[in-house]
Amino acid sequence: MNAILIMALGAALLGVALRYVPVKRKVDEAVLAEQIDALLPQTQCGQCGYPGCKPYATAIAKGEADINQCPPGGTDGIHKLAELLGRKFKPLNTEHGVEKPKAVAFIDEAVCIGCTLCIQACPVDAIVGAAKQMHTIIAPLCTGCELCVPPCPVDCISMLPVAVSVDTWKWQYPVFEIKPAATTATATKQQSA
Amino acid sequence: MPRQFFKFNGGVMPADHKAASTSLPIAEFAALASLPGELVIPLQQGNGGSLRALVEAGTQVLKGQRIGVGYDDTGTAVHASTSGLVKAVEMRRMPHPSGLSALCVVIAPDGEERWITRTPFDYRRAGLAATRDYLRDAGVLVGGDFGATGQLATLVINGAESEPRITCDDMLMRERADGVIQGIAILREVLRASEVLIGIEDNQPEAIAAMRAALAKRGAENTQVAAVPACYPTGNARLLIRVLTGIEVPHSRRFADYGVECFDTSTAYAIYQAITLGQPMVSRIVTVAGNVERPRNIEAPLGVPLRALLALCGPQADTNRVIMGGPMMGMTMPGDEVPVVKTTHCVLAGSPALFPPPPPEMPCIRCGDCARACPADLQPFELYSFARARQFGKAQEYHLFDCIECGCCTYVCPSKIPLVDYYRFAKSEILARQRDQEFADAARERYQFRLLRAEREKQEKAARLATKAAAAHAPTAEDAKDAKDTKKALIAAAIARARQQKEQVTPANIDALTPEQRAEIAKIEARREALQSSAKTAPPQDE
Structure with missing residues (x-):
């Protein structure tokens, strides 16, 4: 009899606890969205299907969106999100785009007619210009979201990949080429073919 | 009284091979050969950041003329190292392991070596800030926070050239000790240092003797030449400070925060040249050694290709690469056409026999030899495993950035793991992520x-729309009382405005008219008024 009472009491306590878990979780969601947003690349490109990085972060926090919808973040970004959320890594969902090397927009200034449409499209204020004046991209501020490309009526915006400079160059992972073995292997392959 | 030295853990003692390049005196490049067809001066700082070119293709420049300055106050200027014609300002390969290009000024020498007018700088009258700016403009690398913290307890002069084969500071002190001492005196006065310690390794007795003699001649007080025990890497500024003063400066802090500052002897000499002689930095002493017949020190104009330097010392036939820096910390250059820059203290010709390619890496057995050799008190084997597994956060927890990349761990590793390569990889990856x-x-x-x-x-x-609507609403409140939407209010306001305008207009041509004519006009106006008022009552017909 005592045992039954104890079990019943335990069940009641757990029930009460469970009642308040969703409340606690709702509070956490905003914090979690912040944390997710901090990991997103902030290109504000909308390729994930949400109108910016913050809305996507909120959707992930709510469980509405998956973690593999951000092409600019790429594999690295998905790894970081998986680690934060304690989920399994998934490859990037190609419906949302493919991972590309970082590029910045470039306006062909001879063709630009000064319509200001790209300025309105740029989410990070990286384009300067005025009505009927030539526009230009502030390259160090451009996140490469490509949102300015479709609105341009004269197709004068192109995406140029960012070249590595001496200041941004990275040391390679130390790898040893096993040259002789590889060449003999290919040589025998060629011979047999 | 012999000085008490402090110790750091670890360090290694490889064979120093220094005698090879000290048998010949320092030679001026121009005394051995004529200048090559072009000198290439990069508009790029070693510590990142680029410079703005002051010249363009076709500009005639004099030796010592400033050709590049920083975009802000921190960039150290670069100067034409000979007189001649600027051939181009274009992308050229940098003396950097990446082999990438950066903007460079290419000068075709005219062979006349015409200097700018050189005027000594009165640093006593100018004060600290002006002296710092002058040195920056004279191209001397003294650092942006030069003298920023006021008085110094100890000024350390780094003559401890601990890396094997490098002898440029040694030879500089042997042959030009007086200039170095004068430079040190200037530094001391500008930085208000109460004590100066000149640290020289005890395997360079000639340099120690020369410096002591020059010191005795100049009679500087509280300045001491300290013969520190030879051990690689004592030549690292942080470690030399530790050996001489016992102060351990953490990676994240400046020396000056601890009341010490450290400058190389070559910097002291460059300061002497800039201030006492009025010569900006246009050349530097470079040790050329390794797989060459006549290793020696050459005072090379900045911008000379490494190939030209090696050619003066007779490179041997099996030379297959060029290393900038010493055998421990040097980096293989992408080619031998890259120029000498301000930080080039040594050029080594490499050959498979002299510097054999690293043997295949074996697994780490965690023997701890690297930790015993590490002068920065790190655990290299842990850093290695984290860097290898790309666990950069962990690597930072183990103080990866305190690593000075001296190469002691790689030198002692029984598994022949290129440990420093892993640390460099991890560091650049972390920095890229931070960026x-x-x-x-x-x-x-x-x-x-x-x-x-x-x-x-x-x-x-x-x-704005609301205030406009409200403003329009006020004068026609009576007329538009029934008007419910703002559009109607706006129309009413426009009508009211038009009427007001019309009322304000007074015909300017009635002054000269007779009273009869005026009366007639008034009559017509009254008729028009009546018509207008009847028209105003008309609109209800629309509804």
């Missing part, structure tokens, strides 16, 4: 500001 994060944070800020601005503009527009 990306800063960029993303800045982008987020701009995006949020943009959203805020869009919202504000919308509100401002609505407020």
Whole structure:
């Protein structure tokens, strides 16, 4: 009899606890969205299907969106999100785009007619210009979201990949080429073919 | 009284091979050969950041003329190292392991070596800030926070050239000790240092003797030449400070925060040249050694290709690469055409026999030899395993950035693991991530500001329309009492405005008219008024 009472009491306590878990979780969601947003690349490109990085972060926090919808973040970004959320890594969902090397927009200034449409499209204020004046991209501020490309009526915006400079160059992972073995292997392959 | 030295843990003692390049005196490049067809002076600083060119293709330059300055106050200027014609300002390969190009000024020498007018600088009258700016403009690398913290307890002069084969500071002190001492005196006065310690390794007795003699001649007080025990890497500024003063400066702090500052002897000499002789930095002493017949020190104009330097010392036939720096910390250059820059203290010709390619890496057995050899008190084997597994956060927890890349761990590793390569990889990867994060944070800020601005503009527009509507509403309150929407109010306001305008217009040509004519006009006006008022009552027909 005592045992039954104890079990019943335990069940009641757990029930009460469970009642308040969703409340606690709702509070956490905003914090979690912040944390997710901090990991997103902030290109504000909308390729994930949400109108910016913050809305996507909120959707992930709510469980509405998956973690593999951000092409600019790429594999690295998905790894970081998986680690934060304690989920399994998934490859990037190609419906949302493919991972590309970082590029910045470039306006062909001879063709630009000064319509200001790209300025309105740029989410990070990286384009300067005025009505009927030539526009230009502030390259160090451009996140490469490509949102300015479709609105341009004269197709004068192109995406140029960012070249590595001496200041941004990275040391390679130390790898040893096993040259002789590889060449003999290919040589025998060629011979047999 | 012999000085008490402090010790650091670890360090290694490889064979120093220094005698090879000290048998010949320092030679001026121009005394051995004529200048090559072009000198290439990079508009890029060693510590990152680029310079703005002051010349363009076709400009005639004099030796010592400034050709590049920083975009802000921190960039150290570069100068033409000979007189001649600027051939181009274009991308050239940098003396950097990446083999990437950066903007360079290419000068075709005219062989006349015409100097700019050289005037000594009165640093006593100018004061600290002006002296710092002068040295920056004279191209001397003294650091942006030069003298920023006021008085110094100890000024350390680094003559401890601990890396094997390098002898440029040794030879400089042997042959030009007086200039170095004068440079040190200037530094001491400008930085208000109460004590100067000149640290020289005890395997360079000639340099120690020369410096002591020069010191005795100049009679500087509280200045001491300290013969520190030879051990690689004592030549590292942080470690030399530790050996001489016992102060351990952490990676994240400046020397000056601890009342010490450290300058190389070559910097002291460059300061002497800049201030006492009025010569900006246009050349430097470079040790050429390794797989060459006549290793020696050459005073090379900046911008000379490494190939030209090696050619003066007779490179041997099996030379297959060029290393800038010493055998421990040097980096293989992408080619032998890259120029001498301000930080080039040594050029080594490499050959498979002299510097054999690293044997295949074996697994780490965690023997701990690297930890015993590490002068920065790190655990290299842990750092290695984290860097290898790309666990960069962990590597930082183990103080990866305290690593000075001296190569002692690689030198002692029984498994022949290129440990420093892993640390460099991890460091550059972490720095790249930090850059990306800063960029993303800045982008987020701009995006949020943009959203805020869009919202504000919308509100401002609505407020503007509302006030306009309200203003229009007030004078026609009676007429438009029944008008329910703002559009109607706006129309009413426009009508009212038009009427007001019309009333204000007084014909300017009635002054000269007779009273009869005026009366007639008044009559017509009254008729028009009546018509207008009847028209005003008409609109209800529309409804």
